[in-house]
Amino acid sequence: MAISASISRLTAYYKRHGVGGTLRRINLAARRTLFSNRMVLFYCDLSTLRSPAPEMPTRLKVERHQSQSDLNPRDLQEITSFWNSDLATRNICERFELGASLWLIRFEEKLAGYGWTLQGRTVEPHYFPLGENDVQFLDFHVFPKYRGRALDWFLMTHILHRLAEESRARAFGEAAEWNKASLSSFAMTPFRRLGWARKFTIFGHTMVSWEKNNTVEGQARPAVESAPIARAKSKDTKIPSLRS
Numbered sequence: 001m002a003i004s005a006s007i008s009r010l011t012a013y014y015k016r017h018g019v020g021g022t023l024r025r026i027n028l029a030a031r032r033t034l035f036s037n038r039m040v041l042f043y044c045d046l047s048t049l050r051s052p053a054p055e056m057p058t059r060l061k062v063e064r065h066q067s068q069s070d071l072n073p074r075d076l077q078e079i080t081s082f083w084n085s086d087l088a089t090r091n092i093c094e095r096f097e098l099g100a101s102l103w104l105i106r107f108e109e110k111l112a113g114y115g116w117t118l119q120g121r122t123v124e125p126h127y128f129p130l131g132e133n134d135v136q137f138l139d140f141h142v143f144p145k146y147r148g149r150a151l152d153w154f155l156m157t158h159i160l161h162r163l164a165e166e167s168r169a170r171a172f173g174e175a176a177e178w179n180k181a182s183l184s185s186f187a188m189t190p191f192r193r194l195g196w197a198r199k200f201t202i203f204g205h206t207m208v209s210w211e212k213n214n215t216v217e218g219q220a221r222p223a224v225e226s227a228p229i230a231r232a233k234s235k236d237t238k239i240p241s242l243r244s
């Protein structure tokens with residue numbers, strides 16, 4: 001990440017959370033950098049997705065947007081306002097310019113989360129080059145009050161099936177090893193673990209280090225159609241779990 005972006009994030013965080021909150025966040029970031037700094041990489045061979053996509057509950061709806069002008073201003077505001085709005089707005093422009101798709105998931109018509117896909121290339125230098133028919137999944141986010149109800153699973157799985165219908169080749173995704181919610185969510189989808197790696201970019205050169213056990217995991221996990229769906233742990237009862 002560029003130094004200017006780091007400073008902008010730090011300033012925005014400080015404005016929202018004050019000195020104590022910012023110091024706690026810096027401490028957490030330092031611990032993650034020192035002790036939990038690998039990324040877990042996932043892949044999905046889209047040609048193996050022969051069965052139909054899991055049925056979407058009627059309360060959920062997924063939309064795909066391929067340009068900023070396509071987006072409802074209220075959705076844009078929600079996506080950019082919860083974090084650092086300058087950086088979020090910049091990311092959105094940059095991604096649409098690269099040809100990315102923004103996928104929104106709605107729960108009872110309200111925006112509940114989103115995720116990006118980009119075909120044939122990556123926004124930043126990646127762990128390996130993508131083929132022109134490969135698709136990267138990036139920045140999936142479910143708004144806090146909708147978490148723990150498998151919305152991320154629905155969204156990722158829906159997208160995988162849509163990409164398979166479009167005859168895309170492979171999908172790739174990644175999650176930090178400390179991000180248990182994201183790892184757990186990936187594990188329920190048809191994504192399979194590719195391995196663990198670290199990436200450093202110094203003076204424009206990106207170096208990747210793979211862990212020893214970076215072999216492709218076999219079909220150890222059940223396919224999504226037969227995967228047991230765990231009960232949501234959320235205590236917020238207003239929005240029922242969609243897992244059962």
Ligand SMILES: CC(C)(COP(=O)(O)OP(=O)(O)OC[C@H]1O[C@@H](n2cnc3c(N)ncnc32)[C@H](O)[C@@H]1OP(=O)(O)O)[C@@H](O)C(=O)NCCC(=O)NCCS
Pocket residue numbers: 139140141142143144146147148149150151152153174175176179180181182184185230231232233234235
């Ligand atoms: C990662 C993320 C997208 C998962 O979305 P989600 O719709 O909550 O995913 P799931 O419902 O499948 O939950 C995944 C796991 O996290 C748990 N979880 C996450 N947030 C929770 C919450 N607020 N309350 C209870 N459980 C929660 C779930 O119970 C589940 O664990 P389990 O499989 O052991 O039961 C979401 O937590 C998020 O937006 N996080 C911040 C952004 C982020 O880290 N994105 C991923 C970048 S790769």
